[in-house]
Amino acid sequence: MVSLPRAGGTNGIHDEPRHRQPVRIDVEELGKSFGSFTALNDVSLTVRPGELLALLGPSGSGKTTLLRAIAGLTATEEGTIRFDGEDATALGLRERRVGFVFQQYALFRHMTVFDNVAFGLRVRPREERPRAGEIARRVRRLLQLVQLEGLEHRFPSQISGGQRQRVALARALAIEPRVLLLDEPFGALDAKVRKELRRWLRELHTETGLTTIFVTHDQEEALELADRVVVMRAGKIEQIGTPAEIYEEPATPFVCEFLGGAARFEVEAREGETDVLGGTFPIESDAGYSGPAIAYVRAHEIEIVSREMAEGVPAVIRTVRPFGPTITVELSIEGRAERIEADVPRELYDGGEIKEGQGIFIRATSARIFPAG
């Protein structure tokens, strides 16, 4: 059992009045390639002051390159990055003052937790460097914030993964960064610690008020944690929106597929409408479209109908996963090789109607249709 730190209370890093407002980041027409591989292709993006933004995408989508470019760790060939209007690409790493948390934490193994957190303060030029007592005071306050008091004399090898993650965070916050950037912050942790740290990071963000960007390939993490989500693919931005917008109104087939849990159907559209699984749905992006189209139906958008209703599509239950508030079943329908997942209410399962091999009728209650090609 991991006891989890609570951000908040009186021990915030800014218990003095905040001298800085959160920073707005403007990314303008950013381009970067590694040899023949285009990592970023004309990426433009505005991160609002104080926002918690997720960069979501599969590996190779350019999300980490974008984060590293904002940090100044990767030089870009085209475009500019502005912090509050000031061209950050002209600044060195030191002047950029970016708090960066690495995926594998990148803690200094030969330094204690205390020394790791103090590093950013100790390497300052003599005239800007706080005195030793002041450094100690600040480090302790940060360790309190990330709930690692009492561990300051341990080495990174002597603490758990979740604790290392928090040391990395405290170390990044020690330099009083203008923005906080996290690369796959929970990638190396197990499921339980991940979930708890996720909630804690959300609270920490509220506490620090910093403009924060994190990279993830986990859609659940992005949707749960972020104020807005940027979905990336092959060096381009597919969609920017709130988690609700991304989930309810995916802009492209890619976003729809990447969020997962949706069955894909290749269908024919006529005059902006198409039939999928016994239902008729409009094409929202192109009202008058006729021709081949792709439809996505999520598991919870499939309902089981009784035989008498004519519009149902016959299906056979193949597997049943009987746990949780809804029961997930895998169905096979005629003329389709892949199975379809559907969520059915618990009552139906308890009523004995849901069992493997059972023939039923299903219908889609809603669907997202995109013109093909």
Added chain:
Amino acid sequence: MTVPPSSAWTPRFGFRRSPSVLPGFGLTMGLTLTWLSLIILIPLAGVSIRSAGLGWEEFAMLAWDPRTVAALKLSFGAALAAAAINTVFGLLVAWVLVRYDFPGRKLVDAAIDLPFALPTAVAGLALTALCAPNGWIGSLLDPLGIKVAYTPAGVVIALVFIGLPFVVRTVQPVLADFDQDLEEAAATLGATRLQTIARVIMPALLPPLLTGFALAFARGVGEYGSIIFIAGNIPYRSEIAPLLIVIRLEEYNYAGATAIAAVMLVISFFLLLVINLLQGWNRRRSGLAV
């Protein structure tokens, strides 16, 4: 008779109280000790026994002979100096080989091992030819009044040549594996390049540097072939201890030879032990100990 349940029954062989999850301790430890005995301990015991047969006074007289002391001083002094020089320049070479890609890098990398393979006598002859007053390098230094060949400086140069690969080859893999993230982390935290090297990279390189230093030093103490050509072997001045041992043997003075050998053995063992302890202390201090 009842058989105890296997899980409750543990063999009690001497100090091996808790059964390890890794099997084969007995076998591997036995083989290790046998091998060590055959290769190292028995020959060394021979030296000790031979010199122990001398009697303390005779041993002290042989060991404290001024010529012997001068030879020992030169051997250990030159080996330490050469190992120190190699630590600095070996680190530099390893750094360049790992960090930069340049045409001919593979060739340079391969050339590093040549001192391992080259017969040491050849190395000694080549260095002597270069450093002698009429050689390429010696002729440049001679007008400045610097003499290398046939002086203790020549001994150090020969040992620098012999010892270089030890430092390069121990530092190189550690540097190659060094996590780039750490340097980037230091940079985002505001460290300058120099601060990053001093505070982040060097601490990681200290263990291999110490190991490389120890290996180069140990090799230097025992080196014979290359030195005897360049040193000139002037008694009390540029005569190394291993050569003095050979000289005593040629005089059929076996007691004298073993006495020098025993002193070398003790000093070498002591110095290597100190380096190992230093290594252990560094690991503990930096939390790297398992």
